[in-house]
Amino acid sequence: MKLTLKIWRQKDAKDRGKIVDYQLDDISPDMSFLEMLDVLNQQLIDKDQDPIAFDHDCREGICGMCSMYINGRAHGPDREITVCQLHMRSFSDGDTIYIEPWRAKAFPVIKDLVVDRSAFDRIQQAGGFISVNTSGNTQDANNILISKHAADTAMDAATCIGCGACVASCKNSSAMLFVGAKVSQYALLPQGQVEAADRVMNMVKQMDEEGFGNCTNTGACEVECPKGISLENIARMNREYLKANLKG
Amino acid sequence: MSGIFNSSIGRKFAMALSAFFLMIFLVMHVSINFTSVFSEELFNKMSHFMGTNPLVQGVMQPILIFGVVFHFIMGFILEFKNKASRSVRYSKNSPSGNSTWMSRNMLLSGVVILAFLALHFYDFWVHEMTVKYIDGDMSGLMDPNNADSGFRYYEELREKFVSPLRVSIYTVSFVLLAMHLLHGFNSAFQSLGANNKYTKSLKGFGKVYSIGIPAVFIFIALYHHFTH
Ligand code: HEM
Ligand code: SF4
Ligand code: FES
Numbered sequence: 001m002k003l004t005l006k007i008w009r010q011k012d013a014k015d016r017g018k019i020v021d022y023q024l025d026d027i028s029p030d031m032s033f034l035e036m037l038d039v040l041n042q043q044l045i046d047k048d049q050d051p052i053a054f055d056h057d058c059r060e061g062i063c064g065m066c067s068m069y070i071n072g073r074a075h076g077p078d079r080e081i082t083v084c085q086l087h088m089r090s091f092s093d094g095d096t097i098y099i100e101p102w103r104a105k106a107f108p109v110i111k112d113l114v115v116d117r118s119a120f121d122r123i124q125q126a127g128g129f130i131s132v133n134t135s136g137n138t139q140d141a142n143n144i145l146i147s148k149h150a151a152d153t154a155m156d157a158a159t160c161i162g163c164g165a166c167v168a169s170c171k172n173s174s175a176m177l178f179v180g181a182k183v184s185q186y187a188l189l190p191q192g193q194v195e196a197a198d199r200v201m202n203m204v205k206q207m208d209e210e211g212f213g214n215c216t217n218t219g220a221c222e223v224e225c226p227k228g229i230s231l232e233n234i235a236r237m238n239r240e241y242l243k244a245n246l247k248g
Numbered sequence: 249m250s251g252i253f254n255s256s257i258g259r260k261f262a263m264a265l266s267a268f269f270l271m272i273f274l275v276m277h278v279s280i281n282f283t284s285v286f287s288e289e290l291f292n293k294m295s296h297f298m299g300t301n302p303l304v305q306g307v308m309q310p311i312l313i314f315g316v317v318f319h320f321i322m323g324f325i326l327e328f329k330n331k332a333s334r335s336v337r338y339s340k341n342s343p344s345g346n347s348t349w350m351s352r353n354m355l356l357s358g359v360v361i362l363a364f365l366a367l368h369f370y371d372f373w374v375h376e377m378t379v380k381y382i383d384g385d386m387s388g389l390m391d392p393n394n395a396d397s398g399f400r401y402y403e404e405l406r407e408k409f410v411s412p413l414r415v416s417i418y419t420v421s422f423v424l425l426a427m428h429l430l431h432g433f434n435s436a437f438q439s440l441g442a443n444n445k446y447t448k449s450l451k452g453f454g455k456v457y458s459i460g461i462p463a464v465f466i467f468i469a470l471y472h473h474f475t476h
């Protein structure tokens with residue numbers, strides 16, 4: 001395959017950055033998207049140029065690092081996958097492909113396609129945990145009965161990998177799907193009840209302080225989420241938030 | 249509860265509550281207007297009641313005005329904040345692949361509705377207020393000095409729909425209202441945390457409501473225009 005790539009290049013956080021064009025020949029449709037970028041980077045290195053910085057780690061859709069906005073869509077054109085799971089057969093010979101970093105004020109660009117997603121970590125630290133006494137007398141997990149439905153729904157919420165595609169694709173850069181998933185995964189389980197009110201209050205407060213936008217319920221996040229996290233999680237968070245506020 | 253409306257979720261609660269209020273109001277408004285299609289007398293009676301009842305005028309009307317103003321000011325605030333949360337735009341963006349045009353352009357459809365409301369206020373409300381509270385004529389009669397002259401409301405309504413320009417503006421605005429509601433109706437439920445086993449059927453009802461109510465408003469306007 002022959003491709004024209006239009007890639008965002010930005011030296012560092014302060015640089016203004018711009019789109020730079022690259023031509024690639026001989027790309028196999030069986031390559032993954034990241035392998036295609038590896039090929040381009042090797043060519044740049046061979047020419048003594050600065051390779052394109054991009055995040056990646058597991059390359060099997062579980063770490064959530066590979067954040068790229070490809071041809072106007074988070075993680076590219078296919079549904080429920082990350083960029084590392086995207087293959088060149090999803091494109092055609094002669095295509096022009098735009099590759100940009102996530103755009104959100106709360107996710108500043110560090111270099112090229114790499115953004116700082118530590119805002120998500122701070123939201124998680126604000127309440128995405130349960131406090132357990134681990135001083136040697138922990139009880140057997142099976143002593144706490146959980147309905148199959150609650151366990152399944154909590155597990156679905158817990159599959160969020162914190163990739164940030166929801167923020168990137170939202171017209172408001174809202175983090176509601178991520179935070180909704182994190183709040184839900186605990187709200188659905190008995191272990192999460194003790195700190196439920198504080199959790200949702202603190203996580204929403206941190207989310208707002210980080211500068212993410214408000215939710216307009218466009219549903220773009222749900223469509224672009226590689227793990228199929230449902231909007232029901234946002235509704236659940238809204239309920240939890242209202243409940244916590246009514247408690248005072 | 250302190251500070252809830254300073255939070256992103258709280259602002260959406262407020263938006264959804266004001267929207268629910270407006271959606272209920274629309275049902276009332278369209279029902280009364282519709283009587284004008286089949287009974288001049290009923291329409292006149294209801295208009296006179298709504299226009300002179302102290303509860304409607306003194307309590308419900310101020311709440312309604314507050315609701316509308318609150319809704320659109322909050323709409324602007326949300327839009328402003330949301331724009332500010334992304335300082336650098338994408339060079340290439342294809343949002344049509346993940347969301348509807350209606351959902352992404354609530355402010356646009358809202359502003360058209362707002363422009364319409366301004367015209368509507370000028371047409372009916374300013375006139376009503378002038379006649380009733382400035383001229384002090386609470387009779388609702390065509391000729392306040394002649395008890396047999398009949399109510400003026402129906403005639404005034406017919407009068408407004410003579411102009412093809414006004415009828416066109418009216419029609420376009422209600423098409424935009426339908427689009428606003430096609431996203432807004434279900435969005436309001438989601439904002440209040442209602443997303444459950446009823447959501448699917450509610451979506452169907454939302455479509456009927458969102459297209460049905462504006463369609464009846466348009467029908468009423470066209471009816472009076474073409475039968476004048
Ligand atoms: C009778 C008139 C109106 C009705 C029935 C109505 C109804 C609604 C509904 C149901 C929603 C969804 C609320 C939610 O997502 O929780 C909404 C949202 C919205 N409305 Fe209206 N609306 C009306 C007039 C207006 C006007 C005049 C504006 C003026 C700017 C406006 C601007 C907006 C905006 C910007 C949103 C989206 C807010 C967001 O979630 O980001 N609306 N409206
Ligand atoms: S909700 Fe989905 S899109 Fe958002 S961070 Fe989690 S996995 Fe990524
Ligand atoms: S590199 Fe880990 S999800 Fe793509």
